[in-house]
Amino acid sequence: xxxxxxxxxxxxxxxxxxxxxxxxxxxxxxxxxxxxxxxxxxxxxxxxxxxxxxxxxxxxxxxxxxxxxxxxxxxxxxxxxxxxxxxxxxxxxxxxxxxxxxxxxxxxxxxxxxxxxxxxxxxxxxxxxxxxxxxxxxxxxxxxxxxxxxxxxxxxxxxxxxxxxxxxxxxxxxxxxxxxxxxxxxxxxxxxxxxxxxxxxxxxxxxxxx
Amino acid sequence: xxxxxxxxxxxxxxxxxxxxxxxxxxxxxxxxxxxxxxxxxxxxxxxxxxxxxxxxxxxxxxxxxxxxxxxxxxxxxxxxxxxxxxxxxxxxxxxxxxxxxxxxxxxxxxxxxxxxxxxxxxxxxxxxxxxxxxxxxxxxxxxxxxxxxxxxxxxxxxxxxxxxxxxxxxxxxxxxxxxxxxxxxxxxxxxxxxxxxxxxxxxxxxxxxx
Amino acid sequence: xxxxxxxxxxxxxxxxxxxxxxxxxxxxxxxxxxxxxxxxxxxxxxxxxxxxxxxxxxxxxxxxxxxxxxxxxxxxxxxxxxxxxxxxxxxxxxxxxxxxxxxxxxxxxxxxxxxxxxxxxxxxxxxxxxxxxxxxxxxxxxxxxxxxxxxxxxxxxxxxxxxxxxxxxxxxxxxxxxxxxxxxxxxxxxxxxxxxxxxxxxxxxxxxxx
Amino acid sequence: xxxxxxxxxxxxxxxxxxxxxxxxxxxxxxxxxxxxxxxxxxxxxxxxxxxxxxxxxxxxxxxxxxxxxxxxxxxxxxxxxxxxxxxxxxxxxxxxxxxxxxxxxxxxxxxxxxxxxxxxxxxxxxxxxxxxxxxxxxxxxxxxxxxxxxxxxxxxxxxxxxxxxxxxxxxxxxxxxxxxxxxxxxxxxxxxxxxxxxxxxxxxxxxxxx
DNA sequence: AGCTAACCGAGACGGTACGTCTAGTCTTGCG
DNA sequence: CGCAAGACTAGACGTACCGTCTCGGTTAGCT
Numbered sequence: 001x002x003x004x005x006x007x008x009x010x011x012x013x014x015x016x017x018x019x020x021x022x023x024x025x026x027x028x029x030x031x032x033x034x035x036x037x038x039x040x041x042x043x044x045x046x047x048x049x050x051x052x053x054x055x056x057x058x059x060x061x062x063x064x065x066x067x068x069x070x071x072x073x074x075x076x077x078x079x080x081x082x083x084x085x086x087x088x089x090x091x092x093x094x095x096x097x098x099x100x101x102x103x104x105x106x107x108x109x110x111x112x113x114x115x116x117x118x119x120x121x122x123x124x125x126x127x128x129x130x131x132x133x134x135x136x137x138x139x140x141x142x143x144x145x146x147x148x149x150x151x152x153x154x155x156x157x158x159x160x161x162x163x164x165x166x167x168x169x170x171x172x173x174x175x176x177x178x179x180x181x182x183x184x185x186x187x188x189x190x191x192x193x194x195x196x197x198x199x200x201x202x203x204x205x206x207x208x209x210x
Numbered sequence: 211x212x213x214x215x216x217x218x219x220x221x222x223x224x225x226x227x228x229x230x231x232x233x234x235x236x237x238x239x240x241x242x243x244x245x246x247x248x249x250x251x252x253x254x255x256x257x258x259x260x261x262x263x264x265x266x267x268x269x270x271x272x273x274x275x276x277x278x279x280x281x282x283x284x285x286x287x288x289x290x291x292x293x294x295x296x297x298x299x300x301x302x303x304x305x306x307x308x309x310x311x312x313x314x315x316x317x318x319x320x321x322x323x324x325x326x327x328x329x330x331x332x333x334x335x336x337x338x339x340x341x342x343x344x345x346x347x348x349x350x351x352x353x354x355x356x357x358x359x360x361x362x363x364x365x366x367x368x369x370x371x372x373x374x375x376x377x378x379x380x381x382x383x384x385x386x387x388x389x390x391x392x393x394x395x396x397x398x399x400x401x402x403x404x405x406x407x408x409x410x411x412x413x414x415x416x417x418x419x420x
Numbered sequence: 421x422x423x424x425x426x427x428x429x430x431x432x433x434x435x436x437x438x439x440x441x442x443x444x445x446x447x448x449x450x451x452x453x454x455x456x457x458x459x460x461x462x463x464x465x466x467x468x469x470x471x472x473x474x475x476x477x478x479x480x481x482x483x484x485x486x487x488x489x490x491x492x493x494x495x496x497x498x499x500x501x502x503x504x505x506x507x508x509x510x511x512x513x514x515x516x517x518x519x520x521x522x523x524x525x526x527x528x529x530x531x532x533x534x535x536x537x538x539x540x541x542x543x544x545x546x547x548x549x550x551x552x553x554x555x556x557x558x559x560x561x562x563x564x565x566x567x568x569x570x571x572x573x574x575x576x577x578x579x580x581x582x583x584x585x586x587x588x589x590x591x592x593x594x595x596x597x598x599x600x601x602x603x604x605x606x607x608x609x610x611x612x613x614x615x616x617x618x619x620x621x622x623x624x625x626x627x628x629x630x
Numbered sequence: 631x632x633x634x635x636x637x638x639x640x641x642x643x644x645x646x647x648x649x650x651x652x653x654x655x656x657x658x659x660x661x662x663x664x665x666x667x668x669x670x671x672x673x674x675x676x677x678x679x680x681x682x683x684x685x686x687x688x689x690x691x692x693x694x695x696x697x698x699x700x701x702x703x704x705x706x707x708x709x710x711x712x713x714x715x716x717x718x719x720x721x722x723x724x725x726x727x728x729x730x731x732x733x734x735x736x737x738x739x740x741x742x743x744x745x746x747x748x749x750x751x752x753x754x755x756x757x758x759x760x761x762x763x764x765x766x767x768x769x770x771x772x773x774x775x776x777x778x779x780x781x782x783x784x785x786x787x788x789x790x791x792x793x794x795x796x797x798x799x800x801x802x803x804x805x806x807x808x809x810x811x812x813x814x815x816x817x818x819x820x821x822x823x824x825x826x827x828x829x830x831x832x833x834x835x836x837x838x839x840x
Numbered sequence: 841a842g843c844t845a846a847c848c849g850a851g852a853c854g855g856t857a858c859g860t861c862t863a864g865t866c867t868t869g870c871g
Numbered sequence: 872c873g874c875a876a877g878a879c880t881a882g883a884c885g886t887a888c889c890g891t892c893t894c895g896g897t898t899a900g901c902t
Contacts, residue, residue: 020898021846178384202412230867231877440893441851546753594808622832
């Protein structure tokens with residue numbers, strides 16, 4: 001739990017040492033660690049500011065000072081381990097899409113309870129407008145980035161230039177969300193290739209109406 | 211012990227008359243009405259058994275007697291006005307899919323705050339295993355029914371017989387869920403035709419691997 | 421989960437200011453005042469933690485934090501105004517006993533509904549073991565103190581040295597309790613002298629068996 | 631629990647047979663038995679109309695029809711097994727008083743949890759005016775009857791004729807009540823002779839004021 | 841070097857809601 | 872009409888968290 005605390009207080013367990021009138025990174029880390037652990041172990045139920053404070057051995061005001069709401073804390077937990085996964089660029093759309101679904105979405109969620117945390121984020125966003133806004137902003141940026149895969153395929157001539165790449169990304173992401181939220185992640189890897197093939201086939205034919 | 215507690219029901223407002231030792235439909239209706247109203251007006255936040263009881267002028271035990279949990283009550287509220295929407299059968303896959311997305315999913319959610327209620331159902335399912343199970347069962351049945359649209363198109367030769375109709379329905383539903391949960395329902399009708407066309411195009415070409 | 425719960429304390433009436441992470445004497449006083457008022461006005465019926473909290477404008481957990489049970493709260497209410505009555509020492513046993521019955525017991529209970537409160541304490545002790553233990557400890561100490569009156573009389577030679585002073589005090593206290601619990605306090609002052617005389621006469625003769 | 635029930639209903643356990651439109655003695659007995667058993671086993675706490683109905687397999691309205699309150703039911707339970715103990719008449723006051731305390735009061739309460747039941751009666755009387763009235767009437771009659779012991783002693787010349795026999799009985803009963811309510815019944819038999827001797831000695835000397 | 845300002849752990853506070861229990865009323869259907 | 876049954880409104884029970892507040896202690900940086 002990242003307690004430094006050489007100068008241990010009188011409180012039985014060793015406490016974090018004060019670093020004076022500045023935000024204490026050790027405290028922040030301890031709080032995020034505790035929040036992540038609770039989310040992983042008990043899910044969104046059982047996640048309360050009170051419980052996080054208890055586990056992190058932090059005061060509640062310390063949490064409220066830095067995260068205005070439960071939602072903000074949950075989101076930061078998610079983003080902390082989300083950052084490092086880049087988008088695939090294999091040179092072919094089919095393998096790009098398969099890798100995207102497998103590594104960035106489904107597979108990522110299946111590793112280490114990350115899916116549980118993300119389910120919590122989504123659930124929280126249905127309740128709390130600010131969580132909804134933060135999630136929307138985050139997702140919007142991710143989707144825009146992901147269109148690069150489609151655009152590269154267009155440039156290579158793999159799919160028709162009329163393809164609405166944002167919509168295709170939407171479909172991919174929606175598919176993964178749906179499986180996550182329905183608790184059907186386990187059966188999903190078997191469907192990934194079929195989804196990629198179906199969408200690629202759809203993108204190869206120019207829209208009839210155009 | 212030794213509580214006086216007058217109670218008795220003659221408390222100013224006219225109370226529901228007792229009908230003896232049987233479930234009182236008037237009470238159940240009042241409770242569902244109150245639950246629905248709160249969900250519509252205030253969303254999942256602000257929805258509490260306490261609040262429902264207050265608004266319905268019902269006792270809390272009456273609610274717990276018939277609905278084992280918050281989730282069960284929310285689900286029944288949703289199912290009460292969900293029942294009547296049948297699946298389209300227009301004779302052509304394209305119009306079927308468009309009608310399905312428009313009427314059964316997106317348009318339905320946009321009417322009368324039904325979307326808010328369904329968002330609550332989904333959020334609750336992320337937290338409460340039993341809500342998750344109930345929702346999964348419900349959705350599974352709905353999806354199976356919806357595959358009929360695809361199967362009819364197969365029979366008409368509109369799409370290749372290798373089409374995995376369950377997967378296509380999954381994609382359609384996932385698309386709608388995703389928009390709902392992201393608060394992007396308003397911009398969705400404009401995309402419905404494009405989604406239908408993309409998927410139909412995908413279904414017309416037999417899988418390359420086959 | 422997902423409770424909004426505005427709370428906040430700025431609720432119209434001025435609230436007690438927080439004094440930090442220490443027991444707030446103002447809250448404790450308000451709670452005891454409210455408890456006493458309810459006991460006086462409505463008796464043990466009508467006394468509930470809920471009602472006390474409401475009247476004291478305090479939260480229920482604040483009460484439970486400091487008083488583990490209804491009984492503990494009632495007892496403290498009683499002890500709060502019980503403390504100041506000392507035992508008489510008039511120089512003669514007869515006047516001591518009369519003053520003891522009149523001032524420490526019967527007369528005290530008749531003033532300001534204290535009798536109602538003490539009846540509540542006794543009734544609660546019949547139900548709750550811990551209230552019984554607390555009351556027993558309290559009464560035991562009081563009786564021991566009261567034997568001083570008898571012992572002084574022994575030293576003065578007013579009564580025989582074989583007198584079991586604890587038993588005599590028991591009889592005095594029992595007489596007063598009995599009248600209190602039977603609602604016969606009003607007729608009791610007229611009997612006090614007779615009781616004193618009877619017991620003093622009994623104490624003057626050494627036990628025949630000895 | 632005194633269920634007769636030859637004609638068992640369909641309710642799993644055998645039910646009492648209806649005897650038509652008349653008060654059913656079997657039901658009354660079952661209710662009183664259940665009430666007594668609960669009082670003995672769990673004391674006044676744990677005694678509720680609900681619990682009695684459950685244990686007696688009776689409907690709550692049946693109880694409310696015949697006993698207007700919890701207090702009435704408790705009192706009847708007590709009186710049911712109280713009836714048979716007569717007052718002693720040994721020919722000497724000392725043995726009369728000792729027998730009275732031993733058999734009618736302390737010893738009776740110590741047998742078969744009767745004391746627990748009577749404590750409940752007294753506690754209930756502190757709360758419920760009607761229970762207080764019923765108990766007062768009952769006790770008043772018993773005390774009047776008990777004065778016979780003193781009056782016979784007066785007639786035999788054992789005690790002075792000025793003795794206020796009602797007051798002496800009061801003291802005896804009060805002593806016993808006090809020990810009962812303080813949970814000190816076990817140590818009381820050892821004190822009974824001393825109490826009798828003390829009071830007899832007191833009664834032998836005419837009041838100084840006369 | 842002393843003072844001030846901010847952060848920290850802690851935990852009490854007024855509250856809301858939880859899910860359970862009982863009170864006392866009511867009505868049905870059987871006998 | 873009496874009875875068993877059990878649903879009903881009402882509300883108290885004791886617990887968990889909420890979000891706010893103040894405390895006492897600590898350290899850093901300014902004066």
